[in-house]
Amino acid sequence: MPKILDLNADNEEILCNVAKALSSKDRIKIIKLLYYNSYNIGEIADLLQIPASTAALHVKILEGANLIHTEQQPGCRGSMKLCSRKNDFVNIRLNGISKGVDQISTVAMPVGAYTDCKITPTCGLADVNGYIGYEDRPSDFFLPARFNAQLLWTAGGYAEYKFPYPIDPDIKLKQLVLTFEACSEVANYRENWKSDITIWINGYECGTWRCPGDFGARRGRLNPSWWENGVTQYGLLTTLTITETSSLINNEESSRIGLSTLSLKENSFITVRIGNKENADYPGGFNLFGQKFGDYEQDINMSFIYENS
Numbered sequence: 001m002p003k004i005l006d007l008n009a010d011n012e013e014i015l016c017n018v019a020k021a022l023s024s025k026d027r028i029k030i031i032k033l034l035y036y037n038s039y040n041i042g043e044i045a046d047l048l049q050i051p052a053s054t055a056a057l058h059v060k061i062l063e064g065a066n067l068i069h070t071e072q073q074p075g076c077r078g079s080m081k082l083c084s085r086k087n088d089f090v091n092i093r094l095n096g097i098s099k100g101v102d103q104i105s106t107v108a109m110p111v112g113a114y115t116d117c118k119i120t121p122t123c124g125l126a127d128v129n130g131y132i133g134y135e136d137r138p139s140d141f142f143l144p145a146r147f148n149a150q151l152l153w154t155a156g157g158y159a160e161y162k163f164p165y166p167i168d169p170d171i172k173l174k175q176l177v178l179t180f181e182a183c184s185e186v187a188n189y190r191e192n193w194k195s196d197i198t199i200w201i202n203g204y205e206c207g208t209w210r211c212p213g214d215f216g217a218r219r220g221r222l223n224p225s226w227w228e229n230g231v232t233q234y235g236l237l238t239t240l241t242i243t244e245t246s247s248l249i250n251n252e253e254s255s256r257i258g259l260s261t262l263s264l265k266e267n268s269f270i271t272v273r274i275g276n277k278e279n280a281d282y283p284g285g286f287n288l289f290g291q292k293f294g295d296y297e298q299d300i301n302m303s304f305i306y307e308n309s
Contacts, residue, residue: 003087003088005018005087005090007090007092007093008093008095009094009095017064018065018067024058030044030058030062031068033048039083040073040080040081041081067085067090068086069083069084069086101308103307103308104305105304106301106302106304107163108291108298108299109161109272109299110147110149110150111289112148113161117141117157117160118157119154120155120156121155122135122153122154122187123135123136123141124153125140125149125152127145128150128292129224130226132145132149150292151232151288151294153185153232154185155186155285157275157276158275158276159274160272161271161274162272163269163270163302164268164270165268165304171307172307173264174243174305175243175259176264177303178239178303179237179238179303180237180238180274180300181237181238181296182274182287182288182289183213183235184197184211184213185232186284189214189215189232189233191215191217193284194212194213194282195214195285196210196211196283196284198275198280199272199274202263202270205255205257206242206249206254206255207240207248207249208254209249210282211236211286215233215235216229216232218233219233220293221234221294222291222296222297223294224293234295235287235288235294235296237295239251242257242259244258244260
């Protein structure tokens with residue numbers, strides 16, 4: 001995956017450092033050398049036929065501009081500084097970023113990319129071409145092909161996912177928004193089969209949504225042609241919004257769990273669990289739909305709404 005240095009016109013000092021670093025042909029030659037290999041300063045000097053002191057100065061300027069990475073390693077005479085590339089692209093946004101507009105970053109998680117699950121028949125997985133493994137066999141939920149799943153169903157238990165935290169820890173997060181398409185689960189389908197579907201974030205119970213049924217009276221808008229009639233077809237789009245002070249499901253307060261409770265910046269990932277509590281009033285299972293099943297062309301999406309730095 002390419003490494004990208006994103007800048008805008010508000011990063012004046014950083015832009016000046018990058019411009020200075022790229023204003024020398026020798027420094028550009030060093031960047032080109034480091035694209036395929038790592039070299040110490042002596043090797044760079046030899047390859048470019050320049051004094052070692054000049055090579056060291058060029059390396060210092062490139063490192064200061066965040067274009068290369070250096071680390072000290074043992075050498076035959078003490079230590080040496082090994083140089084390697086740090087970024088492949090520099091994107092410069094010349095119009096800057098408005099301070100009055102919140103930013104948003106969204107991560108789309110396939111329904112089959114769960115990291116843990118507890119599954120109860122009736123259950124199964126399907127992709128655009130057919131079933132994954134066999135129906136009503138929980139062990140098949142650990143087949144490698146599960147990552148291709150576009151539909152997951154179980155009569156109880158949970159599916160758990162780990163989302164990355166994609167924004168810098170020093171940026172103020174204002175809202176965390178989780179959206180997914182889901183419905184209840186019963187054999188075949190039943191329009192009035194209720195299910196209390198609970199959402200946990202980092203182990204905290206953020207709320208429960210009572211789904212009114214397992215919907216199959218019409219086909220899902222996105223379902224592949226092989227998916228038969230007479231079974232679950234689509235779900236309802238469900239949104240969990242977490243603010244500073246509370247959690248809301250479909251715009252109704254579901255708990256007093258807020259962002260400060262979740263300790264989001266302490267780990268590099270956020271754990272999301274969707275499922276039925278064992279003591280739920282209606283432990284009616286659940287279906288989770290991917291972007292090629294059901295009515296909504298999306299996976300399980302987590303959006304981060306944050307202030308400009």
